[in-house]
Amino acid sequence: MAACSALHRAAGLQAHPRLAVTRTAAVTAPVLCRHCEDAPCARVCPVAAISLSGRSVDLNETLCIGCKLCAIACPFGAIQLAGTACSGVAAVSPAWQPPLAETEPAAAPHGSNAMLSPLLAWEPGVKAIAVKCDLCQGLADGPECLRVCPTQALRLEDNDALARAAYARRQAALFALGADLSLPEERS
Numbered sequence: 001m002a003a004c005s006a007l008h009r010a011a012g013l014q015a016h017p018r019l020a021v022t023r024t025a026a027v028t029a030p031v032l033c034r035h036c037e038d039a040p041c042a043r044v045c046p047v048a049a050i051s052l053s054g055r056s057v058d059l060n061e062t063l064c065i066g067c068k069l070c071a072i073a074c075p076f077g078a079i080q081l082a083g084t085a086c087s088g089v090a091a092v093s094p095a096w097q098p099p100l101a102e103t104e105p106a107a108a109p110h111g112s113n114a115m116l117s118p119l120l121a122w123e124p125g126v127k128a129i130a131v132k133c134d135l136c137q138g139l140a141d142g143p144e145c146l147r148v149c150p151t152q153a154l155r156l157e158d159n160d161a162l163a164r165a166a167y168a169r170r171q172a173a174l175f176a177l178g179a180d181l182s183l184p185e186e187r188s
């Protein structure tokens with residue numbers, strides 16, 4: 001997460017990390033984008049800020065209007081909304097409005113909204129921008145998280161490798177159940 005944040009900040013993008021390490025009693029693992037073939041996040045974006053390229057699903061942060069639909073549509077919780085303070089607000093505010101810095105923060109009408117879902121959190125004067133994994137586009141050596149992981153727990157796989165792994169898992173599960181994998185004519 002730290003490496004992801006540092007790399008994107010240096011590139012002028014949102015510094016919010018694109019993966020979130022989560023812990024349960026049994027396992028510790030990062031939640032991250034799977035770059036889905038059908039990418040529900042891209043299908044719901046009203047401004048086409050998310051697009052499918054050859055091997056990845058890319059989000060253009062400069063087009064995002066912060067509607068959060070992609071984060072709701074993602075079945076893996078792989079999209080986060082990060083805030084950017086609206087620069088130049090004081091300059092474009094009407095004369096009868098005090099500059100943002102002098103404005104009292106608005107009270108949240110329902111203080112527990114953010115407790116219900118992080119998607120309901122908001123901060124006055126801060127524009128929400130969707131952030132998701134971009135496979136560290138432009139890095140010749142591939143995603144930064146792979147490079148820094150001390151146990152090589154992260155790998156970048158193509159569709160063929162995923163299909164082979166799924167097939168091997170199914171075979172192992174059937175074998176463990178003692179299933180008869182022979183053809184019907186072979187059993188008689």
Ligand code: SF4
Nearest residue numbers: 033034035036041074
């Ligand atoms: S953000 Fe979610 S829905 Fe979009 S490609 Fe990644 S995992 Fe799939």
Ligand code: SF4
Nearest residue numbers: 045064065067068070
């Ligand atoms: S939050 Fe941004 S990227 Fe996501 S659906 Fe809305 S406009 Fe598109």
